[in-house]
Amino acid sequence: MTTFHRPRDIPQILLSVLFLTLIIVACLWIVQPFILGFAWASTIVIATWPVLIRLQRILFGKRALAVLVMTLLLFLLFVIPIALLVNSLVDGSLPLVHAITSGELTPPDLPWLNSIPLIGAKLYGAWHGLLDMGGAAIMTKVKPYIGTTTTWFVGQAAHIGRFMLHCGLMLLFSALLYWQGEKVAWGVRYFATRLAAKRGDAAVLLAGQAIRAVALGVVVTALVQAVLGGIGLAISGVPYATLLTVVMIFSCLVQLGPLIVLVPSIIWLYWSGDTTWGTVLLVWSCVVGTMDNFIRPVLIRMGADLPMILIISGVIGGLIAFGMIGLFIGPVLLAVTWRLFDTWMREVPPPSDNPEEVLEELEAIEPDRDNQPK
Structure with a gap:
């Protein structure tokens, strides 16, 4: 029995894609304020x-x-x-x-x-x-x-x-x-599985881990440093301590650290003649300015075991590209991409530890190809 294949209806496919695109754009336009x-x-x-x-x-x-x-x-x-x-x-x-x-x-x-x-x-x-x-x-x-x-x-x-x-x-x-957190998470995982099977589900789970790692390692560390630095400013008698604390929060979020605010405050205290409180703030600034080296790695690994350079690059690049929300979008995108790429590479056996064996195998294969009849 002969089977005839029906030719594809190109106009129908194009109109269907156009209709779906219009629906998606209209939905995004409606929910854009939210x-x-x-x-x-x-x-x-x-x-x-x-x-x-x-x-x-x-x-x-x-x-x-x-x-x-x-x-x-x-x-x-x-x-x-x-x-x-x-x-x-x-x-x-x-x-x-x-x-x-x-x-x-x-x-x-x-x-x-x-x-x-x-x-x-x-x-x-x-x-x-x-x-x-x-x-x-x-x-x-x-x-x-x-x-x-x-x-x-x-x-x-x-x-x-x-x-x-x-x-x-x-x-x-x-x-x-x-x-309704469980239902929303299940729906997102279901949608990701429909798109890319297990890889899609893994991407969603990795995104959640990356968000938690960024929130703990970047935001919590910035808040701790800024609050402790603000307490030091208030006790030392530096004016506008509240406003300077907010500035420190933003500087810590973008990985500039609190010293960009604390050092000028120390200089101001010494110039105003208050050397005692200037020395106190100097010692306190040394503690606050270095504590992120100990707190951030521990908090990040509580959320996900991600390289520090990945988190810092994602935070700075995301902030430049997307604004404040980029503090989370940037590291999440880099973390998910890196983890999926790492998983894809590990699906094959690792290369040999002895490079000489690889070269010998290659040299053994090349003579066999030369001896094959042409």
């Missing part, structure tokens, strides 16, 4: 899932109570500090904005220049000579640029409401994921 909040919630829930399970055991096995406690903790740890920080920044910037807009901004006197050994008096005299010759003219030329910069910063306040909205969505999605 993607950032859901991404933050997913990373937080994956990183803190063991804490939820432990709380559920403590709270008599009640998932609802554990979800309520975790949501309140997220509210206390994220929303309230961010709201207080934004409020302090706005209140602190109002005098500067008023001084610039009213024309009351004048060049500073800089009396601390006299305290610099050997060259302090000369620097102070040169600075005042510059102000006497054209200080007003200098400020007249600089004020437009300062005003433009201030206007830009004020314009960024429009993004504060959007950021707080994402925080609210993060809390909502976190509560939902805490409540």
Whole structure:
């Protein structure tokens, strides 16, 4: 019996692909306002899932109570500090904005220049000579640029409401994921298995381990260093300790470390004549600045056994490519790719430890090919 193969209907295939593409684009367009909040919630829930399970055991096995406690903790740890920080920044910037807009901004006197050994008096005299010759003219030329910069910063306040909205969505999605975490994880693994069989499932599991490793090794380490550094700043009497602590958090997240804030603070304390607290902060900074070398490797290996260079490259590259959410996306992508590539390589036997045997086998094969009839 002869079987006739029906030719492929190319227009039908193209229209089907186009229809599926339109559906996917339309769905992404609809959920686009919620993607950032859901991404933050997913990373937080994956990183803190063991804490939820432990709380559920403590709270008599009640998932609802554990979800309520975790949501309140997220509210206390994220929303309230961010709201207080934004409020302090706005209140602190109002005098500067008023001084610039009213024309009351004048060049500073800089009396601390006299305290610099050997060259302090000369620097102070040169600075005042510059102000006497054209200080007003200098400020007249600089004020437009300062005003433009201030206007830009004020314009960024429009993004504060959007950021707080994402925080609210993060809390909502976190509560939902805490409540139905097992079902969501099973659905994601099922979808990955449908796409790439066991490799897809392995990729999802590796992504979860990488997220937990980054959250423990990068975020927790940054928070510990920044909080301890902020305590040192507050005790030493450095002004704007809260704002400097926030700066330290970001500098630690991008792997610059807390010393970028602590060292200028130490210098300021010594210049102001407070050598006792300057020495205390110097010793404390040595402890805070080096503790990440001990904490980070231990915390990362609690989530996944990943190379340190992979985590650091993913954090910095992800931050540059995707913004703050790239702190998690970058290391996760690199970790999953590296683990899958490593698994793919190990599917074959490893090469011989003796290179001479390999060369001898190759030389034995080549004469056999030369003796074959052509």
